Amino acid sequence: MAESQNSGAFVEFERVQKSYDGETLVVKDLNLSLPKGEFLTMLGPSGSGKTTCLMMLAGFETATHGDIRLDGVSINNIPPHKRGIGMVFQNYALFPHMTVAENLSFPLEVRRMGKAEREAKVKRALDMVQMGAFGGRRPSQLSGGQQQRIALARALVFEAELVLMDEPLGALDKQLREHMQFEIKRIADNLGITVVYVTHDQTEALTMSDRVAVFNDGRIQQLAPPDKLYEEPENSFVAQFIGENNTLEGVVKEIKGGTALVQLDGGGLIDCKPVNVTEAGQRTRVSIRPERVEYNKDRMRPGAHTLKAEVMEFIYMGDIFRTRLKVAGNEDFVIKTRNAPDQVRLQPGTQIEIGWLPEDCRALDAV
Amino acid sequence: MTEATTQPGRVLAADGTPLKRSLARALRMQKIRALMLVAPLLIFVLVTFIAPIADMLFRSIENQVVKDTIPRTVEALDSWDPHSTELPPEAVFAALQADLVEAVDQKTHTRLGSRLNYEYSGAASLLRKTGRGVEKMKAPYQEAFLKVDKDWGDLELWRTLYIYSPAYTNGYFLNAVDLKKGIDGPEARPENEQIYILLFKRTMFMSLVITFSCIMLGYPVAWILANIRARTANLLMILVLLPFWTSLLVRTSAWKVMLQQEGVINETLVWLGLVADNDRLILINNQFGTIVAMTHILLPFMILPMYSVMKTIPPSYLRAAKSLGATNWTAFWRVYFPQSVPGIGAGSILVFILAIGYYITPEIVGGTDGTFISNRIAYHISKSLNWGLGAALGAILLGAVLLLYYVYDKIVGIDNVKLGG
């Protein structure tokens, strides 16, 4: 396809659909475009179609409908081995009958590269992931984290410009995972490669990505940088899925001056930022982050609406306090406060008043 | 914890006994219980497997019948020089007469006759004939024996007796490899009597061909089985296992119907005009027939281990190889195939060992040049009743299999063989 309208885009999905069985669509109308050098994460619950999208990009599944373009060229009919896309699999897929060095040498061999050049590149790739001393080992003689590094090195050794990773850290323990997140990000930035990364772990998505595409039910729910995603979720799925979140349901009473007044079902009036509501009378689901809730009267904006709350539970978590409240009939309303010297520790049974800035309280779609 | 209880080797349990001993006591009960569970199988295997093999190995060297039947003769013959051109002295004939009188009385002389007959044809009838009048013989015995039959004057007969007088002999084994036990050690057999080496070679060669055919035919089937949807795979699996549910004899006979000169294949070829009516292909009662029928029969034993190994190879390996730039063929050959080798190894060992000892199929469709060594063993066990030779052939076969197993272990490694999971 010669015509490439958005010349800035490196990878492009245009109206892509995918069905395995001819009855249900696993991917519904996917539109996505990312520039060179971007680190994009596909985040979503299991079964939301992330792997399918990645496999279509890699060439192991064919799109039922739509166009996938790489560098402006439609790749629908290019077989996987000619796409030149690096890939890191969830179980690493390191070839067990080859040594680490042979694994890394494989993509270079199939490209008919000379021996000296191969060895130099393998060594460089191994050094890059700090595994230079392990070339002679078999994958089975490596720990999970080391295998992960080798898988990464193998995907990078043939200098692919686009690297796909499907839950590459899923099998590692928490500490190692956090370390590898940092490592992968660092290497990707250094090499300037474009990465499409799949995960169901929102922390991972937020810490690593330039942009995150939140998947649900075969659709991208929101595509935004991490901070925007967290602070300005566009619908209640994203608000629920990313970070901890409190929801209250109610009806919009009026919208005025960029603020919506919402009458909660459980009683009480609050000011919100209208996101998915446009007029009075609409049902809405209101979303507030636990750390944006204020109960210290002195710090609240004068004249703002407040809600009555009863403290149900207080949990000391070291750096923060986590307090569960009963608010407008909702017993799972959680607030988080920093463990500071002047911070009050709320005792269960206490009646308090809570409030927040209207822009932190988002009136989203009702479900 | 006190110092004494943490000292290595002298750790004490709570009641003061050394920890090692109390652990051993605790484990002993478990061991006894486990042993009792496997005891029935152990006894069964012992009785039906180990014991017959031990018996066979014993029979292949055992030769007590000569010594038991004519002990005095054996003793007297000891001083005779088998190289001499003279018959043994009178004392030997006298001893033989005394031995035979006793043997006839106990009717054991015919057993001796058939034993000697394997090595010296005519010995059976000679002994039967001699046995009838041996009681009435008078000295000089040499003359008396020669009068009954002049074969008693044959030096060859006496040498055979001399050679086979020890209680244990390697004669059967020598016979089994187309040699002959002579007075100065092994001798070559005349060309027209050599048969076993040829049969061993043929058995090996045909088993290899069958194993190879099974690999070639089985590999793609196993691959499909391992890589299609579970429901279809189950259906296919039933087809693979179907041969197990049909009698071996029926299947082999079916091949006879298919392959004979008036059979389905020839009729079809003639009808298609590919083969002239008077020039039909000979597909059966030769090596070809045996190979075809046995490949068919042994195929499941190749497919199943291959399948179970391929089942454990995640499809992501092939995908990884392709994403790294390998073509379908390279991905298969460099990544998938090496990982499926343990399955091929397991299947090959299974098929080869089964093939090498196969009996029914070569018997039915093998004709004369498609028979195996096992058919010869069966002949010796049930027709010629030369059990010693049959046992020696069987022992060699067993040895060959063990040797191959050992070689395989050295080359591929036996822990690389996977029959399942």
Ligand SMILES: Nc1ncnc2c1ncn2[C@@H]1O[C@H](COP(=O)(O)OP(=O)(O)O)[C@@H](O)[C@H]1O
């Ligand atoms: N090879 C396949 N055949 C049929 N259905 C599949 C196949 N792969 C995935 N699916 C279905 O497609 C949906 C999306 O799967 P997937 O892309 O793996 O989701 P994710 O990676 O987000 O967990 C799931 O409902 C899954 O059952």
Ligand SMILES: [Mg+2]
């Ligand atoms: Mg997935």
